[in-house]
Amino acid sequence: MDGASLRPNSLVEPGLRLEVRRGERLFVLEIIKLAEKRLSAPLARELYEDHSPPPPPRDAGLAQRERGAGRPSKRERRVLRKLRGR
Numbered sequence: 001m002d003g004a005s006l007r008p009n010s011l012v013e014p015g016l017r018l019e020v021r022r023g024e025r026l027f028v029l030e031i032i033k034l035a036e037k038r039l040s041a042p043l044a045r046e047l048y049e050d051h052s053p054p055p056p057p058r059d060a061g062l063a064q065r066e067r068g069a070g071r072p073s074k075r076e077r078r079v080l081r082k083l084r085g086r
Contacts, residue, residue, distance in 0.1 A: 017051075027052045 012031055020027040028051040035047055
């Protein structure tokens with residue numbers, strides 16, 4: 001199963017390593033143990049190990065406004081929108 005595409009109803013077992021892509025982020029999860037029933041999020045986190053690479057820096061390369069500098073002006077918003085490709 002490792003490396004193959006899985007459907008939501010696929011059977012999984014402890015020791016299985018899953019790679020999940022959401023947008024541009026890659027999550028690598030290893031199943032440690034299974035639960036008999038649905039659990040809350042804090043308890044469910046104990047059932048897997050997260051081996052995901054760290055997320056890329058947010059808005060890397062874009063000009064950053066100093067904290068507390070207020071809202072950007074209309075001209076600054078246009079420049080930011082152009083930099084982001086929108």
